[in-house]
Amino acid sequence: xxxxxxxxxxxxxxxxxxxxxxxxxxxxxxxxxxxxxxxxxxxxxxxxxxxxxxxxxxxxxxxxxxxxxxxxxxxxxxxxxxxxxxxxxxxxxxxxxxxxxxxxxxxxxxxxxxxxxxxxxxxxxxxxxxxxxxxxxxxxxxxxxxxxxxxxxxxxxxxxxxxxxxxxxxxxxxxxxxxxxxxxxxxxxxxxxxxxxxxxxxxxxxxxxxxxxxxxxxxxxxxxxxxxxxxxxxxxxxxxxxxxxxxxxxxxxxxxxxxxxxxxxxxxxxxxxxxxxxxxxxxxxxxxxxxxxxxxxxxxxxxxxxxxxxxxxxxxxxxxxxxxxxxxxxxxxxxxxxxxxxxxxxxxxxxxxxxxxxxxxxxxxxxxxxxxxxxxxxxxxxxxxxxxxxxxxxxxxxxxxxxxxxxxxxxxxxxxxxxxxxxxxxxxxxxxxxxxxxxxxxxxxxxxxxxxxxxxxxxxxxxxxxxxxxxxxxxxxxxxxxxxxxxxxxxxxxxxxxxxxxxxxxxx
Amino acid sequence: xxxxxxxxxxxxxxxxxxxxxxxxxxxxxxxxxxxxxxxxxxxxxxxxxxxxxxxxxxxxxxxxxxxxxxxxxxxxxxxxxxxxxxxxxxxxxxxxxxxxxxxxxxxxxxxxxxxxxxxxxxxxxxxxxxxxxxxxxxxxxxxxxxxxxxxxxxxxxxxxxxxxxxxxxxxxxxxxxxxxxxxxxxxxxxxxxxxxxxxxxxxxxxxxxxxxxxxxxxxxxxxxxxx
Numbered sequence: 001x002x003x004x005x006x007x008x009x010x011x012x013x014x015x016x017x018x019x020x021x022x023x024x025x026x027x028x029x030x031x032x033x034x035x036x037x038x039x040x041x042x043x044x045x046x047x048x049x050x051x052x053x054x055x056x057x058x059x060x061x062x063x064x065x066x067x068x069x070x071x072x073x074x075x076x077x078x079x080x081x082x083x084x085x086x087x088x089x090x091x092x093x094x095x096x097x098x099x100x101x102x103x104x105x106x107x108x109x110x111x112x113x114x115x116x117x118x119x120x121x122x123x124x125x126x127x128x129x130x131x132x133x134x135x136x137x138x139x140x141x142x143x144x145x146x147x148x149x150x151x152x153x154x155x156x157x158x159x160x161x162x163x164x165x166x167x168x169x170x171x172x173x174x175x176x177x178x179x180x181x182x183x184x185x186x187x188x189x190x191x192x193x194x195x196x197x198x199x200x201x202x203x204x205x206x207x208x209x210x211x212x213x214x215x216x217x218x219x220x221x222x223x224x225x226x227x228x229x230x231x232x233x234x235x236x237x238x239x240x241x242x243x244x245x246x247x248x249x250x251x252x253x254x255x256x257x258x259x260x261x262x263x264x265x266x267x268x269x270x271x272x273x274x275x276x277x278x279x280x281x282x283x284x285x286x287x288x289x290x291x292x293x294x295x296x297x298x299x300x301x302x303x304x305x306x307x308x309x310x311x312x313x314x315x316x317x318x319x320x321x322x323x324x325x326x327x328x329x330x331x332x333x334x335x336x337x338x339x340x341x342x343x344x345x346x347x348x349x350x351x352x353x354x355x356x357x358x359x360x361x362x363x364x365x366x367x368x369x370x371x372x373x374x375x376x377x378x379x380x381x382x383x384x385x386x387x388x389x390x391x392x393x394x395x396x397x398x399x400x401x402x403x404x405x406x407x408x409x410x411x412x413x414x415x416x417x418x419x420x421x422x423x424x425x426x427x428x429x430x431x432x433x434x435x436x437x438x439x440x441x442x443x444x445x446x447x448x449x450x451x452x453x454x455x456x457x458x459x460x461x462x463x464x465x466x467x468x469x470x471x472x473x474x475x476x477x478x479x480x481x482x483x484x485x486x487x488x489x490x491x492x493x494x495x496x497x498x499x500x501x502x503x504x505x506x507x508x
Numbered sequence: 509x510x511x512x513x514x515x516x517x518x519x520x521x522x523x524x525x526x527x528x529x530x531x532x533x534x535x536x537x538x539x540x541x542x543x544x545x546x547x548x549x550x551x552x553x554x555x556x557x558x559x560x561x562x563x564x565x566x567x568x569x570x571x572x573x574x575x576x577x578x579x580x581x582x583x584x585x586x587x588x589x590x591x592x593x594x595x596x597x598x599x600x601x602x603x604x605x606x607x608x609x610x611x612x613x614x615x616x617x618x619x620x621x622x623x624x625x626x627x628x629x630x631x632x633x634x635x636x637x638x639x640x641x642x643x644x645x646x647x648x649x650x651x652x653x654x655x656x657x658x659x660x661x662x663x664x665x666x667x668x669x670x671x672x673x674x675x676x677x678x679x680x681x682x683x684x685x686x687x688x689x690x691x692x693x694x695x696x697x698x699x700x701x702x703x704x705x706x707x708x709x710x711x712x713x714x715x716x717x718x719x720x721x722x723x724x725x726x727x728x729x730x731x732x733x734x735x
Contacts, residue, residue, distance in 0.1 A: 431530075437626075437630035437633075437634065439587070439627065439630055439631065439634075441583065441584040442525065442527075442531075442584055442587060442588040442591065444584045445525065445532075445533075445534055445535070445536070445582075445585060445588060446532060446535065446536030448582055448584060448585075449534060449535045449536075450536075
């Protein structure tokens with residue numbers, strides 16, 4: 001296989017065909033009434049020329065248009081939007097194939113957290129029994145830097161269950177500016193890993209520098225088309241139903257250059273979208289489709305990915321709430337909508353609302369990882385290390401998530417029901433029933449030595465009186481960070497550093 | 509095949525847990541090739557000294573133990589190799605000179621009366637047999653009288669008692685009491701089963717508690733070495 005296997009899911013269908021059709025119709029009604037508010041002049045013109053009803057909305061300022069999109073425009077867009085998108089990688093074996101009609105799920109990182117959670121393992125002495133000591137983790141938050149992003153990429157490179165990498169740390173070094181942020185974040189990722197790298201664009205004027213970096217890595221302008229080692233994300237819509245100027249520009253500019261882009265939308269049920277599943281899913285579907293239509297009017301055939309990131313609002317502060325079961329419901333339904341249109345889907349799972357690793361984090365993460373991946377998305381982002389509603393990245397938590405995703409991937413292995421496997425098992429059952437102790441242990445050896453069996457939780461405690469999960473996760477993080485770094489080849493690296501302006505000296 | 513080659517091959521098949529021709533061995537590829545039972549019979553037919561076979565079993569099991577310690581082998585591997593040696597011993601024993609059989613000692617094992625659970629007991633019995641002990645397994649739901657009778661007849665060095673239910677732990681206590689009352693103070697008694705503990709072993713006068721089959725084997729070997 002010349003691409004990453006990911007995990008092929010036999011999808012759980014939360015919505016039946018009739019329900020999918022009803023949501024589709026509701027989204028079409030939304031696109032016509034109230035339509036979308038477009039804060040981008042060029043986009044408004046594209047829509048108008050294509051036959052949408054476009055009217056200026058002066059009360060929203062100079063650059064605001066109400067756009068009512070008829071279903072015929074969507075039908076046309078779906079004819080040109082590719083159903084299959086390939087995402088490249090430094091190591092071609094790490095390519096990803098996103099086929100809108102085949103639910104092959106890839107797990108990746110995200111988002112762009114402001115904080116890194118550092119863990120120290122401290123020894124405590126029991127007050128009333130000084131002979132008894134125990135080691136517990138203590139946590140400290142700090143602002144993310146380039147160094148943290150580089151280390152995250154190195155972890156991601158070595159996580160066998162991480163299929164793609166979204167820059168997960170917001171780099172806040174004092175030298176980082178709007179102008180140099182894009183080249184530094186992309187270079188930090190690409191110089192530390194061989195997997196596919198996705199990120200948003202901070203300053204669209206840097207887009208060509210990032211693309212040039214990708215071309216140098218892939219081996220030229222033509223080679224990068226075959227092997228796009230980077231792709232982009234643009235949260236085109238500001239919910240509810242508004243296409244913002246900056247992210248619409250990013251979408252159109254990326255489309256012009258032919259690079260894949262995730263068109264994402266992240267409404268919050270209960271604040272920027274209806275709290276009802278049917279309401280938020282109909283709205284986010286309309287939001288994403290409006291941008292898909294725009295991309296295909298402006299640049300027919302542009303590779304776009306349906307990026308659904310619906311979340312639930314917490315009712316005490318209206319913050320995002322990722323641990324709510326509704327979060328999984330919303331996301332699972334969106335995946336079905338993407339498949340209904342045959343578009344590759346980017347979805348989200350694995351975030352906890354907890355501020356630190358622990359029971360809450362594990363429960364919330366596993367719940368959404370398992371539920372949402374069952375829907376059969378293509379790119380499942382947010383999956384590694386995210387805590388505190390995506391505010392914080394914890395490397396040790398990412399180590400744990402990697403192991404937990406491995407367990408999930410194992411669950412999805414297809415059952416092996418063949419004439420041969422049935423015959424083999426019947427033979428074993430008959431043999432064991434004739435044996436003195438009737439134990440099957442020796443018949444487990446074949447699978448055991450083929451590496452087919454789950455052996456034990458990777459971070460299981462050795463001590464009876466203390467949980468050692470975090471200490472072991474920390475050891476594993478340190479082990480990975482001590483491995484050799486998979487830097488770009490020296491000539492490629494030098495060429496990038498020479499030709500791309502703005503990369504900080506500390507990355508040289 | 510020279511004598512040494514045959515012994516080397518025997519050591520290899522034991523290491524691979526290849527019991528007999530029908531068995532698939534460690535990695536599922538050995539079916540149809542001579543296993544431990546076939547090679548032991550062949551060795552005896554060729555007149556190889558049974559003592560040399562015993563040494564080969566010991567060497568092989570030592571390597572199996574090392575591989576288990578290093579994490580390369582798992583309990584099913586240990587059990588398969590144990591089964592190889594257990595079956596091989598049954599073939600070799602009649603050929604041994606009087607007094608040389610099972611030099612490691614005799615082990616009587618049973619699940620106490622009222623308890624029908626025997627998975628753990630069976631694993632322990634397989635492992636101990638494979639390590640070179642003569643094992644007499646009385647089975648499940650065994651009344652104290654039967655255990656005492658078997659001790660009198662079989663004269664074991666070690667007794668292993670198993671119970672899975674908290675309700676049958678009291679029966680275990682009775683059996684230990686009876687063994688001691690009958691004057692068998694030299695017999696080392698090992699107990700095991702989920703609800704049991706070292707504290708419980710101490711309380712009822714048993715010598716050792718074993719949390720799993722490996723611990724049972726390790727403790728048994730230590731006790732034997734010490735004696």
